[in-house]
Amino acid sequence: MSASVAHTSAPAHHHYTTLGLDSRKVAIWAFIGSECMLFVSLISTYLIYKGRSVVGPFPHETWTDPSTGHVYHPILNIPVTSASTFVLLMSSLFMVLALAAVQNKELPKRTRGERILGNSRLWLWMTAIAGTTFLGFQAFEFTSFVHEGLTIRTNLFGSSFFTLTGFHGAHVTAGVLWLVTLLAIDYRRGLGSKDSLLVDIAALYWHFVDVIWIVIFTLVYLIK
Amino acid sequence: MDSHASVTNLPDSAEAQAHAPHGEVEHVHPTWSTYWKVALILTLITVGEVWAYYVPSFVASRAFVPTLLILSALKFAIVVMFYMHLKYDHRLFRVLFTGPLLVAALTLLGLMFLFGHLFIKVM
Numbered sequence: 001m002s003a004s005v006a007h008t009s010a011p012a013h014h015h016y017t018t019l020g021l022d023s024r025k026v027a028i029w030a031f032i033g034s035e036c037m038l039f040v041s042l043i044s045t046y047l048i049y050k051g052r053s054v055v056g057p058f059p060h061e062t063w064t065d066p067s068t069g070h071v072y073h074p075i076l077n078i079p080v081t082s083a084s085t086f087v088l089l090m091s092s093l094f095m096v097l098a099l100a101a102v103q104n105k106e107l108p109k110r111t112r113g114e115r116i117l118g119n120s121r122l123w124l125w126m127t128a129i130a131g132t133t134f135l136g137f138q139a140f141e142f143t144s145f146v147h148e149g150l151t152i153r154t155n156l157f158g159s160s161f162f163t164l165t166g167f168h169g170a171h172v173t174a175g176v177l178w179l180v181t182l183l184a185i186d187y188r189r190g191l192g193s194k195d196s197l198l199v200d201i202a203a204l205y206w207h208f209v210d211v212i213w214i215v216i217f218t219l220v221y222l223i224k
Numbered sequence: 225m226d227s228h229a230s231v232t233n234l235p236d237s238a239e240a241q242a243h244a245p246h247g248e249v250e251h252v253h254p255t256w257s258t259y260w261k262v263a264l265i266l267t268l269i270t271v272g273e274v275w276a277y278y279v280p281s282f283v284a285s286r287a288f289v290p291t292l293l294i295l296s297a298l299k300f301a302i303v304v305m306f307y308m309h310l311k312y313d314h315r316l317f318r319v320l321f322t323g324p325l326l327v328a329a330l331t332l333l334g335l336m337f338l339f340g341h342l343f344i345k346v347m
Contacts, residue, residue: 021314029317033324040328047332048339082274086267093263096307100256117256207308211300217270218296222277223289 028201032208035171039212042167043219046160053155057148060224075150076221077141084137085217088172091130092210098123099203103196120199121186127206128179131172138169161220168216171209178202253309262306269299 015023056063057072064071101120109115116122142162145151152162182202185191191199254262273295276282282291305311310318 019314019316021316026316026320029320033320036321036324036328037331040332044332044335044340048335050340078274078277082270085270089266089270090263092266092303092307093259096259097256100253100259103253204308207303210307211303214296214299214303218273218292222273222292224283 022197024201025197025204028204032204035208035212039164039167039215042160042164043215046164046220049156049160053157055155057145057150057154057157059157059161059220072149075145075148077144078221080137080141081217081221084134084141085213087130087137088134088210088213091127091134092207094123094126094130095203095206098127099196099199102191102199103193105190105192120191121183124179124183124186128176128183131176131179131206135169135172135176138165138172142166164216164220168209168212171212175202175206175209178205253312254306258306262302266299266302269295 056065057075059076060074062071062073097117098120101118101123104118105120107118109118142165145158150158150161152158179202182191182199185195185198273292276288276291282288304321310321
């Protein structure tokens with residue numbers, strides 16, 4: 001396995017910086033940098049309020065309501081969230097395979113394996129489906145939390161949790177819509193290696209959403 | 225599943241080079257098999273994290289939080305380096321990402337020391 005996936009970061013007919021880099025790619029990295037600041041502010045808020053809720057339900061501890069005697073069990077569902085985390089991790093793999101397929105579109109595909117790996121529509125669909133599945137898991141989680149008595153207004157945990165994960169979910173939703181537009185372009189005129197930057201920028205955004213979830217999963221769900 | 229893509233057939237690279245006298249126009253990215261291996265490593269680390277969550281003696285130990293933080297940082301770095309190609313791309317992108325990330329991390333640390341209790345638990 002010595003072959004490498006080809007990539008050009010500066011297709012023709014676009015604006016370049018003095019470093020020879022496409023301005024759009026510079027812009028997406030600057031945007032991702034600013035998004036780091038946004039999510040760190042949300043994560044900081046969650047961590048500062050962690051363990052300071054006066055009333056339950058709580059994320060990892062059982063709580064009995066003194067007025068009603070109702071027992072609230074720990075609300076976080078780790079098996080379900082682990083599954084959704086796995087789905088999002090796999091979506092990053094699908095996304096990077098979609099990018100590689102677009103970058104190598106013009107290369108001859110000799111074997112069945114190469115044809116599968118070179119099918120950009122397949123991998124874009126897989127990424128979009130994985131993203132939608134993740135959103136489905138999140139919708140299930142939010143719904144079950146509300147049914148168990150935790151809303152954004154219940155306590156500090158609810159406020160910071162729904163804000164943080166809700167913002168992340170909104171980013172995943174935007175990513176899925178972005179993928180759908182790429183699929184529309186692919187079906188309309190076909191994505192070729194000349195379009196690799198379009199997919200590269202979308203892929204960078206998608207992977208960023210993934211790495212943010214990696215942090216959220218550990219800090220919010222696993223650390224008690 | 226092996227790939228035999230080579231660094232060829234890059235349309236417009238000559239024109240791009242003309243616009244980009246100082247920059248690296250063409251970058252070599254990991255192979256498909258590398259992407260699969262990275263996915264396997266990420267999955268194994270995640271399985272390890274979740275397994276650790278269900279071991280009461282480990283959760284009660286002082287190593288629990290640092291271990292999870294290190295594993296999370298490792299996954300973060302792997303995705304950024306291999307899937308986001310930061311390891312292979314132009315250093316300006318590294319600066320654009322790690323600069324704000326560093327500021328954000330320092331902000332988080334500052335806020336935790338001022339208002340949080342996470343580091344009290346870690347230490």
